[in-house]
Amino acid sequence: MDWTRILTNVAGEFFAPTTAAYALAAIGLNIHFGLTGLLNMGQAGFMLLGAYGFAIATIAGWPLWAAVLIAIAAATIFALILGIPTLKLRGDYLAIVTIAAAEIVRLVGRSTALTELTGASSGLRGNQYKDTFQDASPFDDGTWALGPFEYAVNASNSWWIRIVGWVVVALACLLVWLLIRSPWGRVLKGIREDEDAVRSLGKNVYSYKMQALVLGGVIGSLAGILYVLPRAVQPDSMGRSMTFFIWTILLLGGAATVFGPVLGSIIFWAVLAIVKLTLRDVVPTTILRSEQIEQFGWIIVGVALMVLIIFRPQGILGDKKELAINAH
């Protein structure tokens, strides 16, 4: 078994664009769930909308900043549509509606009726919308190598997307850190712990919940852009499973913490990479086909999610007293 190769690949996962995208999505979910206690089970829907908004606007010839704004606007509208009927109801209604709405986005996106816009189930190819992002890079084309990691500077799965991705993640962490300390963040935490107490203090709980839903959703849509930049917009790869992975990441790292989502994402992808690469090397393909190894990885994720939420709901970094999951 080639441990150097496996460990190099695993270390590559630490700062891969996908890891950054999932970390960012989990930061958005952290604002929903960790800070406010909202059960958003449709974070992948926000990401997919962001990805579609960005890609379609870019293909239509809009500049980079406008395409990003479109993605943000799409997520905002989506959050408003979801929030208006459900934020006054019990928490699990929001869960059902968000998971349903994310599914609607996916079903509509992959419908053949919209092939010209969304490319139906085959999606939008990355080359159609990557250019504006790559052109925004201040670096010259070529490849850089940092130790064993050699990637193109600007093209596709590049250093440029890694730099931008992790800078955005860092900014989002800073934002969450500032929010947690702000009066606004304290109201959100109050809502999470005891909605009625906050209401009795004269705060408009509904409005605060809505603001949190929109903010987390917008961060989710940016994560969607990050996720699709090195690949393609594929509606079927951004379905329910993706939301569940984000939940696992958040609960693994620790909800209601600043760095929990980032740590969770790094561990999630590194462990998955170790499991898959090791299995691929050790187990002959006659016993486990390569897609079975993939599925085995996801089975582990599902079991890990169950074990985590039962035995350590606060995750690695969290504080059990801080997060009262059952306040609602």
Place this chain on the structure above:
Amino acid sequence: MRSAVLDPGGTTTPPLARRIAALLLLALTSITLLLVATPARAQGPVASATAACVADAATGCIVGTLRTAAGEPVVGAVLDVVGPAGDLTATSDATGRWSVAVTEAGEYEVTLDVATIPAGETLRDPANNPRTVAVALGASQAALFPLGAPAGGGGGGDTGDEPSDSPTTDAEGGAAVPETPGSTGSGVTAARVAQLTVNGLVFGTLLALASVGLSLIYGTTGLSNFAHGEQVSLGGILAYVGTQLVGLPLIPSAIIAVALGAATGWLQDAGLWKPLRRRGVGMIQQMIVTIGLSMAISYVFQFFFGAGPLRIVTDTPTSVSIGPVRITTTTLWSLAIAAIVLGGVAFFLLGTRAGRATRAVADNPALAAASGISVNGMIRIVWTLGAGLAALGGVLIGLYFGATSWYSGGALLLLMFAAVTLGGLGAAFGALAGSIVIGLVVELSSLWIPTDMRYASALVILILVLLVRPQGILGRATRVG
């Protein structure tokens, strides 16, 4: 907290070892169940698609590609080919392609089994099914079955069973159903409306089997079970294992599938949910556990059975025509079974002591416990019943759509939630009413929106219901926030 109420002695945590043993037991049982099926996978009908036919000196091919009206490939449709080389069948693959290899030249009659094409799809030219093709060795002969609106209208004066060609379709269809502005694709005809209404009623009734369990579990425990879809898939897959891998006839293997499905419900409550309730794990946490469980189970299915469609029965069911509506005899039987079982559930809930106790627990667990009802016992009954009903739903839905798969229940989960919410979360009869409405909405919406978007219409209904009447059709108007 509700969970504390459910388990008066909930402060004592059982030893960790026992809890883990129970979890392991659950995991082992499910794995054993699945392992039974694995060895056969190697030689069994793994490939969902027939191997593509290559024409050579001794072989001729009959080939075709099936696409829905909206242009999506039709997966798992069954074609029957009868001719000099004998009786052959083909199944369309993930791209809608199918092919049959024949070893003798001559005339072959190709029949597309309309029961295996997606619900709501109809043949554009039903008169052309079956169709006859002449096959020569060393060549491929195409036999195409275009799908879309039948090129014949079922207006007022239509007496024939089969819609016939008529140039005045649109006018007739317009009279039957108000023209919707911007209606897409295939037109609205009375025959199509009738067919879709029947499809919707059938689909809704079968969906009700699955969603009644979801609603009962919610009603008695307060848990939104996101893994209920996998219970539905489990039923379908177990029936597939029984008929295709073990070789049992359909009815015994369906009964075994339902029994095993119910057993998994019992085991799940005994090994997972009861310990969690005793431990005082909150509802939100339990809900996230169901999500992890759903993910784990669905990938276990995919691990063992692959991602392709799994056909429970491979022979072509016979169809009967009632007026303009075609329905297979299998579906009629399924409908009868579903109606009897749902009636039985209604009788259980209304007419038996255990059923009344179940409703009492759903109403007010503390009061039920105080009046001597074993709350945990009732919850065990509900889990067993709910999982059994889901398994039956999975088998019948698998038969209705022609195939089951690792995701067949997962895809229905949101429709079940829509139905349950529409009927009122926790109200068992509400789930029945909600399912029928959702079934009709899903099927009839394909009159106006593309077929592949029709599930979305049900989810829009879900959101609208929450906006207007969050307690659902039959739910009590209590404060739900």
